Amino acid sequence: MAASRALEDLVVESHKGPYRVRFKPGALESLEDTCPSSTFVVIDQRVADLYQDQLREVLARPSTLRIEATEVRKALESFPDYVDHLVAHRIRKGHVLTAVGGGILQDIVCFLAATLLRGLDWHFFPTTLLAQADSCIGSKSSINVRATKNVVGTFTPPRQVVVDVALLDTLSEAEIRSGVGEMLKVHAIAGPETFNEIAADYNRLLAERDVLEHYIVRSLELKRVLVENDEFDQGPRRIMNYGHSFGHAIESATGFAVPHGIAVTIGMDMANHVALALGRTSEETVARMKPVLVMNYAGFEGTPIPVDALLRAIAKDKKNTASALRLVLPDRAGRLSLVDQAADERFRRACEDYLEELAAA
Ligand SMILES: NC(=O)c1ccc[n+]([C@@H]2O[C@H](COP(=O)([O-])OP(=O)(O)OC[C@H]3O[C@@H](n4cnc5c(N)ncnc54)[C@H](O)[C@@H]3O)[C@@H](O)[C@H]2O)c1
């Protein structure tokens, strides 16, 4: 990949004041500059192993906490381990937490920062594409409780985010495409023209560093508008749930065999098809978006998705109202909006038809 040129900082407003997303090549080498001795580093075990040379000083600190990035480790039941470790190393008010890793480490540290000693500042060095292009801004922490995913959480913005895109070189292709799924989503929300732009550049995005960087920045800029207008998810931000009601249900119905952003990519395709079957959108919209979505979930279309488990999971979505599913669906022009949809026979049939078509692809 070509060497990157300097990217400009992005400033995000939040209820705790503005914070900066800095693009910094070699961020891990200079991690200790941003991390004085009053900082407690909490790092993805895999990232610690892969980048041990760059992280020598930080990894040598007894206070550094390494966590395996699994859903079990971001469940509430795992938190006593983290609190014990930090307390044993004498964490105090005024100390700072620094997360190094993907969305899992972000959720863990954001939640610790919100609650430990009634609140600490935190910094974030995202290491996955999903975290760099999407989850690193927006303030949310989402924690599992036993098998129930993302059921407990807070709105706790970081003090700063430091992005080094070179860290993405060690990610698997599936993890890259998972991040691209969220990037496609936020471009779709911005409108058909914006989606068509990223769709046309899809292959270059995967192959060329400059193109990837352009779309990381663009995705953050698009998301920033939504989170600044509605940090607490009371209105306009809910449109970000596009692909997610179906995507979360696919993750749950497959026992998390599909990475989050890939499940979201299938979820967008499914939302489009279901909207067509319900007479809400046009053939043209479904066909226009389909090719790039298919490329992005390639290899996962054969994962068995039992329809009953999927429908049960959709019915439990925390965004639903008491009487209806709350879905984000395209209209005839391809514009996305929140729609209340009964979980009736027609809806079930539309879901079944889509899953049959997907399995046969
Ligand atoms: N709070 C939010 O706003 C928000 C938003 C979206 C997703 N999430 C959560 O984020 C989680 C998913 O996050 P994710 O997709 O970033 O992945 P992740 O944190 O689960 O990491 C994915 C895998 O990549 C590995 N990894 C991380 N960085 C690497 C690197 N540079 N090189 C090689 N391997 C690396 C990890 O060890 C792990 O095996 C989910 O739990 C989801 O619920 C939170």
Ligand SMILES: [Zn+2]
């Ligand atoms: Zn998501």
